[in-house]
Amino acid sequence: MIVLEGVSKRYENQDALKDVSLRIEKGEMAFVTGPSGAGKTTLFKLLYLAEAPDEGLISIAGFNTASLDDSTIPMLRRNIGVVFQDFKLLNNNTVFDNIALALRIRRVMEREIKEKVTAVLKLVGLRHKADAYPLTLSGGEQQRITIARAIVGEPTVMLADEPTGNLDIENEEGIMKIFKLINNKGTTILIASHNRRLFDNTGRRVFYLDGGQLVKAEVR
Amino acid sequence: MIVLEGVSKRYENQDALKDVSLRIEKGEMAFVTGPSGAGKTTLFKLLYLAEAPDEGLISIAGFNTASLDDSTIPMLRRNIGVVFQDFKLLNNNTVFDNIALALRIRRVMEREIKEKVTAVLKLVGLRHKADAYPLTLSGGEQQRITIARAIVGEPTVMLADEPTGNLDIENEEGIMKIFKLINNKGTTILIASHNRRLFDNTGRRVFYLDGGQLVKAEVR
Amino acid sequence: MFSLRMALNSIFREIWLNVISMLSIGAVLFILFSVVIAVYNVEKLTATLPEKLSVMVFLREDTRRDEARALESAIKSENIVKSVNFISKEKALQDMKGFFKNEKFALSGLGENPLFDTIDVRLKGAGSSAKGVNAFIEKLKGMSAVDDVEYGGALVESVYSLKNGLRVFGLTTGSIFALSVIFICYSTVRVLFYRHEEEIEIYKLLGATKGFIRSPFFIEGSIIGIMGGAIGMCFFLAISRYVFGKLFTEFPLFSMIYVPDRSFYILPVMGFVLGLGGAVIALGRLKY
Amino acid sequence: MFSLRMALNSIFREIWLNVISMLSIGAVLFILFSVVIAVYNVEKLTATLPEKLSVMVFLREDTRRDEARALESAIKSENIVKSVNFISKEKALQDMKGFFKNEKFALSGLGENPLFDTIDVRLKGAGSSAKGVNAFIEKLKGMSAVDDVEYGGALVESVYSLKNGLRVFGLTTGSIFALSVIFICYSTVRVLFYRHEEEIEIYKLLGATKGFIRSPFFIEGSIIGIMGGAIGMCFFLAISRYVFGKLFTEFPLFSMIYVPDRSFYILPVMGFVLGLGGAVIALGRLKY
Ligand SMILES: Nc1ncnc2c1ncn2[C@@H]1O[C@H](COP(=O)(O)OP(=O)(O)OP(=O)(O)O)[C@@H](O)[C@H]1O
Ligand SMILES: Nc1ncnc2c1ncn2[C@@H]1O[C@H](COP(=O)(O)OP(=O)(O)OP(=O)(O)O)[C@@H](O)[C@H]1O
Ligand SMILES: [Mg+2]
Numbered sequence A, B: 001m002i003v004l005e006g007v008s009k010r011y012e013n014q015d016a017l018k019d020v021s022l023r024i025e026k027g028e029m030a031f032v033t034g035p036s037g038a039g040k041t042t043l044f045k046l047l048y049l050a051e052a053p054d055e056g057l058i059s060i061a062g063f064n065t066a067s068l069d070d071s072t073i074p075m076l077r078r079n080i081g082v083v084f085q086d087f088k089l090l091n092n093n094t095v096f097d098n099i100a101l102a103l104r105i106r107r108v109m110e111r112e113i114k115e116k117v118t119a120v121l122k123l124v125g126l127r128h129k130a131d132a133y134p135l136t137l138s139g140g141e142q143q144r145i146t147i148a149r150a151i152v153g154e155p156t157v158m159l160a161d162e163p164t165g166n167l168d169i170e171n172e173e174g175i176m177k178i179f180k181l182i183n184n185k186g187t188t189i190l191i192a193s194h195n196r197r198l199f200d201n202t203g204r205r206v207f208y209l210d211g212g213q214l215v216k217a218e219v220r
Numbered sequence C, D: 001m002f003s004l005r006m007a008l009n010s011i012f013r014e015i016w017l018n019v020i021s022m023l024s025i026g027a028v029l030f031i032l033f034s035v036v037i038a039v040y041n042v043e044k045l046t047a048t049l050p051e052k053l054s055v056m057v058f059l060r061e062d063t064r065r066d067e068a069r070a071l072e073s074a075i076k077s078e079n080i081v082k083s084v085n086f087i088s089k090e091k092a093l094q095d096m097k098g099f100f101k102n103e104k105f106a107l108s109g110l111g112e113n114p115l116f117d118t119i120d121v122r123l124k125g126a127g128s129s130a131k132g133v134n135a136f137i138e139k140l141k142g143m144s145a146v147d148d149v150e151y152g153g154a155l156v157e158s159v160y161s162l163k164n165g166l167r168v169f170g171l172t173t174g175s176i177f178a179l180s181v182i183f184i185c186y187s188t189v190r191v192l193f194y195r196h197e198e199e200i201e202i203y204k205l206l207g208a209t210k211g212f213i214r215s216p217f218f219i220e221g222s223i224i225g226i227m228g229g230a231i232g233m234c235f236f237l238a239i240s241r242y243v244f245g246k247l248f249t250e251f252p253l254f255s256m257i258y259v260p261d262r263s264f265y266i267l268p269v270m271g272f273v274l275g276l277g278g279a280v281i282a283l284g285r286l287k288y
């Protein structure tokens, strides 16, 4: 489902990724970890096409990212649900509209949108915040809205970047349960996190990045 | 150093804080914890005067926050170093200028600024990022810049809101070491976090908030 | 429907910013419209100027009446001529006596009629130039029955100069102002849209198509433009009713200012075009 | 120093946005300046109009020369009068003969001089109104030596009407345009500053004093204004050199347009004032 072959990405004076190769199977749930600045977010940016690699090949959901034109990029992105590390919520829209946007982009009917958004809001425990604006939410609440937006469109691939950084243990467990549920339904999930609790003793594969290099891959 | 007496804060349809009373001594390092949306950030906002309480008395660094005029508010704020949960970095300024701002506000000489900023950047391990812009930094790097900005002015009180949410264990330990160091030099520190690692087995006091109420205070 | 909702949402969330921008587009369209009306009026005024030019053709004393008539129709057939009017020397004397009577002159002492037959030639305004008029006059002077030709001379030159100068001046000024105004409208929309950059980025990352991203902004730009134009129109109507209204009654001369019927309806249309155009340019080519 | 650095940093970080805003302030100041120059020229032109008005006072046939001289000095002492010129009937005949000679008339047949002594009275332009002129004429008519007074009549009315109308018209239009332009400048700075709101919030939370927060923005506003004004000035100079320059040679009449010496230096100053003022209003009262 996700294949990287010899991928490198460099910024002005820094190698963010160096010769990274990895392969994540369809329906797998895997983790990426590594110290701050290791390149986890950069890896995700390459996968959802916010950046292009300097070297190497990337394939996701069956597409080779190098050979995409302007009409297939949005289509591909609609197949990928992303939990952004910095949330990327629209501050001028309500929580409901923020989540609904992921469906409106897919031209879903308004009635169906209402149902689905209400369902995911319940799932992340924020149904009472549907009409609130993001800036009036607590950090953890914003993070859960971002997660809700990523899952509402039922993507085939999910990329979650530090999805529990602002969450307490109970919420963290709740979110991980949701991820497992979605994964069981067939969604391929890649989670970037420093939080070992998320992957320790799960029997999942964990990729270790450091200084942009893939230093280890093991099953925990 | 920090005193709250029967403090309540309500937003439109929500009690963010309900009748909270607590007292943190000069030179103490204490923790606030609680689930997402418990009111930790709201408590901090009251302390650094971004919001006013609906009821109750707050006193910080010897000032009663209810009786401050426009000229003493900035003075008080310069005595408080805040690590904001959402960082609040100036995206159009370099890392150096972001940190230096805390000193420029205090009318420190440029030469001294250069020294001090370089020192704190070294402390958080980001000296090589002095000329970078915040948006080119990783989440954890941004968080460390925010911490650097909070400590560079040597405030008498420090409020750190989820300061390690985006940090790996090594960086987390590094930051906590810095906090202890500062605390040993006399700075009163209040840290809000879900991360039990920060306060378990420290012998520090921990305040538990839930639904805006102070439900427990214990030494861990 | 959704695009419209998004656009309205965006406008209302920061209503003051948008109202300020609408007002400033309105103000600038109002200025443009006023200038265009002014240029138009000057044009209209100058267009009538040269028609008032007349050339007096004095005929030789010995010219016979039938020769004079023949000359008259020859002149009349010239392209440049609007009308001719033959004035016999008897009629000229008659006129003169009437004229001087009022003016406290007595011409009763005059013996023989000292005057000449003349032809009063009026020239066409449109399509004629100073050169053409001069050539025509030379031609007249060359005719055998013509004793002398009197015409504005320097005046002809300066009236044509004024007319063409005003036209060039008005059109240049008008175009420069129009360009400035278009630029200001674009700039207003551009700066206003700047705060949407992050929003657009998020839309893109979520997989929105270009059309989906653009439509709310096009609608927003159009609404701002139309509202701006409408404000400019109201502004113009208010001004023209109260200020000019007062001016007209106090200074009747100004009622000669002519605003083409309901032409101010064009302002919202212009606002629409500029707002939409501004939005199109401001968004530019979206890239993924 | 730091404030200046911050201001320049802010301008250069988003240079295009700022350049666009400067251009649009420049354009709008250019328009305003052109309108003011136009109004000024119309004013100047009309100010000279009434001075060209003259009143002809015809004296009774039996008026003695000394009486006439007395009357002349009496009229001269009137407030409204600029100059008087006594024309004896002998001189009038002389003039007339010269005049009619050219015009193909022969007045040799005239017996006795049929003309009258007249006083040609020229009126002051400034400070005179149609009412004052009419009152003055009534007064003249009431004098014993005066036979009749001839003056522009309706013309006097309409020249004064034109003069005052143009003044009112020019001043109203000018003020409305000026207000619009001030608003547009304010709006430009306001919208431009909108993106700084978060920044200001952060400054406040870090404990910056109001002065510290404001100064970079005031400097930024001033720079944008000055640059805008300078752009407007360059624009005006370029236009007046190339466009008017061509117009002047082709249509000499237009060289009568008068731009007060180096007055366009005022544009950067106006830009500065508007930019700074816009920044002051845009920032408003800072509250903690
Ligand atoms: N646009 C950019 N320009 C320059 N450098 C960049 C840019 N984006 C990322 N970097 C650098 O690349 C390195 C990797 O960044 P990345 O965001 O991938 O780290 P990360 O593993 O996500 O870290 P964290 O856990 O702190 O979020 C960092 O040192 C960062 O400063
Ligand atoms: N400006 C506001 N308007 C309305 N509600 C608000 C506002 N700020 C906070 N709230 C609400 O008050 C509650 C407490 O928020 P607060 O940010 O203090 O939580 P927190 O303890 O910091 O949570 P987290 O750990 O997720 O950051 C939340 O439910 C939040 O939605
Ligand atoms: Mg990251």
Ligand SMILES: [Mg+2]
Pocket: A138, A139, A140, B040, B041, B042, B085, B161
């Ligand atoms: Mg919080």
